[in-house]
Amino acid sequence: MENELGFISQMFDTLYLFPEELEDIEIPEEELEKEEEKAVEKTAEVEKTPAITPKKVIRKQLPTDYYGENKRNIVIFIEHSGVDIFRSKEFQLLLKILGALQLTLQEVAVINVLEQKDNLDTLVKKLQPKFFLYFVNQNESPLSGEKVAKYIPTEIDGHQAVAADGLTKLLLDVEKKRDLWMALKALFEL
Structure with missing residues (x-):
C-alpha cells in the first residue's frame, strides 16, 4: 500500500485519502515537521504583508439628461x-x-x-x-x-x-x- 501511495503521490500534486485508508498509513515525523514549518512560514508572510487600504475614487457625475459636457454647444x-x-x-x-x-x-x-x-x-x-x-x-x-x-x-x-x-x-x-x-x-x- 505504501509503495502504491508513493507512486501515486509523485504522479499527482494533491492526493486525497479516505478515512479507511488513513488507518494503515504511517506518516514519518520529518514530513509532519516540514508541513508545520510551511504553515508557520505562510502565517509569517501574511503578517508581514501590509494592509491594503482602498484608494479614494472620485467619480464624475454624468448628467442623466444627456451624454457629454457640451463645451462647444x-x-x-x-x-x-x-x-x-x-x-x-x-x-x-x-x-x-x-x-x-x-x-x-x-x-x-x-x-x-x-x-x-x-x-x-x-x-x-x-x-x-x-x-x-x-x-x-x-x-x-x-x-x-x-x-x-x-x-x-x-x-x-x-x-x-x-x-x-x-x-x-x-x-x-x-x-x-x-x-x-x-x-x-x-x-x-x-
Whole structure:
C-alpha cells in the first residue's frame, strides 16, 4: 500500500485519502515537521504583508439628461433603444463621426430623443446650442415637428443643423455616410 501511495503521490500534486485508508498509513515525523514549518512560514508572510487600504475614487457625475459636457454647444439628437448605449455599434459610429470633426464627447451634448421626449424643449434651452446634428429616423425635427431635409446643411428650429438617418441605418450604408460627411464639412466649414 505504501509503495502504491508513493507512486501515486509523485504522479499527482494533491492526493486525497479516505478515512479507511488513513488507518494503515504511517506518516514519518520529518514530513509532519516540514508541513508545520510551511504553515508557520505562510502565517509569517501574511503578517508581514501590509494592509491594503482602498484608494479614494472620485467619480464624475454624468448628467442623466444627456451624454457629454457640451463645451462647444453642439447638440446631437439620436434615437437609441438599447440598454448600454456606450457599448453599442451606433455609439461607436457617433464617436468616429465626432473624431472626424475633431470633436470629443466632452465638447457636445448627445440627447437620446427616445429617453427625453417629455422635457426635450427645456433641455435644449438649458444647453444653449449653436449647432444641431440630427440622427433620427423621422423626417421631422423632434423639437418642433418641422420637416427637415436630410444630408443638407440647413437651419432647423432656428439653429444651423444637419439631419441624417438614424445611426443604425448609417452603420450599413456607405453612400449615406459619404453624404453626411459632405454636409458636415459644409456646416463646420472644414
